Amino acid sequence: MVNVLYFASFREMLGKASEQLPASHTTVESLIAELAERGENWKQALLDNQNLQIAVNHDVANRQTEIKAGDEVAFFPPVTGG
């Protein structure tokens, strides 16, 4: 399984903070492709979003980053702390 997290406006827009998904994807890109099929809000937030931020196992990642079973993948908007 892969643990998928959504933060801030993504959490609100997608209606969930986290979920467990089967580890059937080799890259972040393929995970996004599957999630985008859930509906317009998913497509907008993840697939069409030029500002999408991605982390894999707490490190900054991108669409090409590989993922495997046990990984934690997080999707979020640009950060605004400090």
Add this chain to the structure above:
Amino acid sequence: MVNVLYFASFREMLGKASEQLPASHTTVESLIAELAERGENWKQALLDNQNLQIAVNHDVANRQTEIKAGDEVAFFPPVTGG
């Protein structure tokens, strides 16, 4: 009269912190010329010292700065606060 002040290493080298002198000099330069005649330590500290710092009435000044009766003239080494 002109009030003349000496600070830090100058005060120690010249043996005084301040003195009142007749206002008989038109510029800092002429005041220094007179003081330098007092002896080698005065000459070294004021006349031959490329790093001499001068203030007239609490403002940074130089050898060409004009002075008049009632002015306060200060001589000191480069500052080292902070």
Add this chain to the structure above:
Amino acid sequence: MAPETQQSLKYPNIRVQEEDFDLSTEVAKLREGHTDVGAVVSFVGTVRDINEGDDVAVLELEHYPGMTEKALENIRQEAHQRWELESSVIIHRIGKMYPTDQIVLVAVSSRHRENAFYAAHFIMDYLKTNAPFWKKETFPNGEERWVDARLSDQEAEKRWK
């Protein structure tokens, strides 16, 4: 062991907490055991009562536990590699805050002031674009708005490349 305790053992110079902090206390801790320090630069970020022209009543800070601490520690280590520093600390608050409240502290000690100024500025610029925190503003009428990332923050970070 509670997760927050594990994090604080792993990253003793990083704290992510709901509680407020006291500047003097933190700077004193930072300097403890560093007698050769000549300069301490601290930055405190505070909640402004106006943002983008609108009155702000409440600011809520969300973060990504685990990644936050790791990201902040990476930023801190990078600063220590770039400048000769004695010690540094980063404290970032989460949860609800109100105008004039303290949000973040970055404090750096070094022998000479230039390193401390640059390092503290660098850490703040990097934190702004690389640490997973998100701000949500609530206005006096109850409306909520996620704060947009600033282009100027991205520009500020690029300066250090």
Add this chain to the structure above:
Amino acid sequence: MAPETQQSLKYPNIRVQEEDFDLSTEVAKLREGHTDVGAVVSFVGTVRDINEGDDVAVLELEHYPGMTEKALENIRQEAHQRWELESSVIIHRIGKMYPTDQIVLVAVSSRHRENAFYAAHFIMDYLKTNAPFWKKETFPNGEERWVDARLSDQEAEKRWK
């Protein structure tokens, strides 16, 4: 009215004093009445236990009363002209100090961090070369030495021209 009282009325954001100061207290005062502040940068200069390779036991600060306050206020005003700032304060101690003691505080508040960082750094660089303070070190064997001005401080000031 005592001279020091006159000076503090004339320059309320400048303090030259023997007493130590508390960073949190001073930053709180600095921020009082400025609710639009987002950033506070503070610099604390401290007595190092080693200077130029020698152990220092005591540091004594002498200054030029009257000119000091005027010079510091000029530096502060210059910073306010160069950057958009909310408020600023400069506190410089005089008299005898010991390793790890606080010597000087420069604190600046502004809406955005960049202005606060630059202004605090500028004030310190200018103070180092333009405010009439002199340091005398006493070593553990009782020997005394006036601290030499640093060429690096003159270079640091030139950066801002």
